[in-house]
Amino acid sequence: MVSTVTTSRSAAIIAALLLAAACGADRITDPSHPYVVETDARTYRSGDTVTVVARNVSGVTLEVGTCGYRLQRREGTSWQVTHEVPSMMEPCDAVAMRLPPGGSTGRRFQLRPDDGIGVSRVVVLGLDTPTGITATDDTFASDTIVVTP
Amino acid sequence: MRSSLSTNNLDGHFGYLAKPTLFDASYTDPGRLLVDNISGTMSISGTFPYPYQGDEVHHVGRTSGWQSGSVTALCSDLQRVDDETGLPYILWCQSFVTAVSGRGDSGGPAFFYRSDLNAATIVGKLFAGGALLPGQNTFFDGFWMSAVENIQADNGSFAVH
DSSP: OOOHHHEEEEHHHHHHHHHHHHHHOOOOOTTTTOEEEEEEEEEEETTTTTEEEEESSSSEEEEOOOEEEEEEEEEEEEEEEEEEEOOSSSOHHHOEEEEEETOOOEEEEEOGGGGGGGEEEEOOOSSSOOOOOOGGGGGGOOEEEEEEO | OOOESSSSSOOOOOOOOOOOBBOOOOOTGGGGGGGEEEOOEEEEEESSSSSOOTTTTEEEEETTEEEEEEEEEEEEEEEEOOOOTTTTTEEEEEEOOOOOEETTOOOOOOEEHHHHHHHHEEEEEEEEESBBBBSSSESOOOOEEEHHHHHHHOOOOOOOO
């Protein structure tokens, strides 16, 4: 029963984020940042579920996968990867979908004990960029989040 | 009929697999997706129930083209989480091949290839990638496949032409 309630709450959060994303569909930002990436909270406890949504603000339809994220923790002035999907034993389905301008794609995952605590961010993986745009992790990264024990 | 190269010649060859003109080309080479409209097919010679460790398995996909590699994991159980419900489930007895694959290749055939006969023996279907290649957001360092025997066990037997 607990898992059912948690699942329903997560589905509602994703729906709310996607709705909010759709409402801002006509806002186009810096061309070198074709996505707006937002998490459902700024602070999480270890073990919490994180929902992150990437919204296409490029103005053109892009191809995206339906899975994949990289969790990074700030260490000094750099970002260190603490967990990444896909991997060999946590693969992503090899599917592609078209994401029109204003459309969103979401990821949801649970923070693990070995992810550690501190300032982190989520990089959404599996997203194409418009032709001519060179992508780095910053291109697909959320704002910083704080993970507490 | 004049031969031409195109990425749009993938329809209309029932009973054959598309055969890109470049085999195992760099996954970033657009030529990997070109198919000759006359010679750009390979015949299907039948099925084999499952691969063995170390077998060379090929696949053809709309993103990575024609690739091949060795089976490095056999009959592995994969723990997954349903994207919609958040509930865990297990994919029993899947096989991993260390060959480049790409987002969009899912559903494509995995097969043994006999170059002397230009023939493919279907051994399964590709459904997932492995880890992303360094600096890549589209291409994986391998792929997971479901073997013919397991597909038939779950869904019933099927004919291959």
